[in-house]
Every structure is written in C-alpha cells, then in structure tokens.
Amino acid sequence: MSTGCNRDHISSREGVRCAEMAMVCLTDFEEYAKEHLSKATWDYYAAGADECCTRDDNLLAYKRIRLRPRILRDVSVSDTRTTVQGTEISFPVGIAPTAFHCMAWHEGEMATARAAEAVNTCYITSTYSTCSVEEIVAAAPNGYRWFQLYVYRDRKLSESIVHRVEALGYKALVLTVDVPYTGKRRDDIRNQFKLPPHLKVKNFDGVIQEAAGPEEYGIPANTLDPSISWKDVYWLQSLTRLPIVIKGILTKEDAELAVEHGVQGIIVSNHGGRQLDGGPATIDALSEIVDTVQGRIEVYLDGGIRTGSDVLKAVALGAKCVFIGRPAVWGLAYKGEDGVREVLQILNDEFRLSMALSGCRNVAEINRNLIQFAKL
Ligand SMILES: Cc1cc2nc3c(=O)[nH]c(=O)nc-3n(C[C@H](O)[C@H](O)[C@H](O)COP(=O)(O)O)c2cc1C
C-alpha cells in the first residue's frame, strides 16, 4: 500500500529520527509500522487477497467522492458524540476486530482495549486475539466492547466462548460471515506466515491449539465451519441475549435477509479486501444497504478509513459508525496503548475539523446532502 505521506524523502539514517517526530496522519503510523515490524508480520497485516484490487479500492473509493460544504453556520462549538446500540461513544469510529495483536506490541489486545477505553469508543475483540478475553477485560474494565465470533465446526466451542464473553460484560456479538475459507494472500503463502510459537490464540489455549491436522497461520485450519448459513443466526440467537451484528455484508439482498433474521446491526465489510478480490469497495456498497435497511437496524462500515473526511463521507452516506482495522495495529506497533490512542485522537481531530469545514455542528447534521453525486 502506498504510504501517501510526505516523508518519502527521509533517508534511512534520518528514519531513526522519524520515530521522535510528531505523527500527523494515519499514514505516518503505517510507514512506522512497515519500517519496524518484521517483513512477515508486516505482510500479514497489510495483506489483501489475490491482486489486492478490493483492498486498494477501499481507500481509492473515498477519494472519488466529493463533498458539498455549507458555510456561515456558526461552527464555533462542535459535538462528535454518537451512539451505537444505545451506548454513547465519543465519535463514530471504533476499532474493528483484527487478529494477533501481540505480534505488533507485547501487550497486544490489552493495550488496544485500554486505548479504546481512554478514548471512549467501541473495541471489537477478535476471536483470534492473542490475549484472552479475561485478560482484555481486566486490562480495561470500563471499556465498551463487542466480541467478534467465528463459528467453529465444533459448535460447543463457539457456544462456550459466547457464554464466556456474555458473562464478562461484552455488549454485542459480531458474527463474521465472509470467511468460509481464508482468502488467498500471496505474501503470506510466500512467507509461510505462522503465528510465532511464543504466541497463542489465547481464548482457546489448549483446545484448538492442540488439535491435530493441517494448519493455517500456525493454527488448525479446519476449525472454522464453511457450512454456516442463515439458520446459524437463529442458533446464535438461541444462545444469547446479546445484540447480534453481522459483519461482511455487501449487498442489499443480504442486508434484507439480515433484517428478516432479526439481527440488530450490519457491518458493511469486505474484510479489508483480504477475502474475495473483485468485490466492491465498502463505501461504494454502503448506499444500497442503507436504502434497503431504511433505519430498521443500525448499519456500520469498515475498510479503508484513513482520514476524518473518510469518516464524514461514510456517516453522510448512512453509516452509524465506522471501524478501523489496520490503522489500530499500526498504532500498536508504534507505541502500544499510546499509539492506538494517538491514531484515534488524530482521526477524531480530523473528523471534527471536516465536520466544521462542511458546516456540521453535530453528527445528526451530517447527511446525504453533503455528498456530491455525479451528474448523469
Ligand atoms: C491483520 C488483520 C486481521 C484481521 N482479523 C480479523 C478477525 O480476526 N476477524 C474479523 O472479523 N475480521 C478481521 N479482519 C478484518 C477487519 O475486521 C476489518 O474488516 C478490516 O481490517 C477493515 O479494513 P481496514 O484495515 O482498511 O480498516 C482482519 C483484518 C486485518 C487487516
């Protein structure tokens, strides 16, 4: 991915200094992470599927959208707060579930959770966290958290994690539906990428870790169930009272089915372009889904959010909140909890500024009138 940053002139010797310079935008963190992580780790985080068309289009699509700013609207006071599933967060940006945070920073997901708690936003913990859900909750006891669930062939295993996170105070379950199989990520294959042996998928320590059979990323490959279907949404509802959010919807047809199946939210997502290459950029898929859902449930989005004006565009097109994946990991690689906080703070500042410059005083004032649609 391009760094999009004005540091390209910095020589490698000067690059050491780079770490002490102010981080100005999210691509500064990307550049830092690329320089400091091992190649295999960097490649895993950066990976897209196949030719990475969808991964890259997630970012480019925002740059094709133009805004229609309003003026003279007294933007001396602005309020970025919003709610998700009835809970207030400081601005409409949360942290998407990403796996293996301990590869980026020794405290891994505990650091991520502390940062989200400090900024008062939502952190979605991945099934494949390298700290256990118990450790994460203990690290940030007042944080607002959802848990991302992959459905295992062994349903008892999924059932037990659902009960565990519900008892721990997680506030929603995010069912990821776009990974019946892992996408083909060429660099991971070339690098024979594996979770380093000193790290574990801690939630299932001693269970899937020791299962026999072929491995993917150093964890058993045949654990996720490719046969999951809409009826499993009913199965999940039978296990829990938590709201269920489906992550990985890209069409109006599936959005309608999600509503009909009684879930409480949708994340418009293509898994950061790591699964099907050739699918739409998420911001391009958003409008048809918002139009279909008609406010019956909340619609969120992830993929390619790198600036405050990206957030503004997604909210204007109907996303209640957006989530960042890779940028949080870059923040971790930079400075752990403080790095993730900085990433969120920069996005918050940029979002506030974009709101003000387009004449919006609060999130409720952001709507489709802000978007310039191409003339036919
Ligand atoms: C390194 C990495 C690991 C990921 N792990 C998971 C995961 O465990 N569960 C999941 O539902 N999505 C996972 N995702 C997808 C993210 O939740 C999210 O959809 C995506 O990263 C958003 O795009 P962005 O990175 O451009 O912000 C992962 C993405 C990345 C980059």
Ligand SMILES: CCCCCCC(=O)C(=O)O
């Ligand atoms: C065996 C499947 C590993 C998936 C790891 C997490 C993930 O979703 C990713 O995109 O990477």
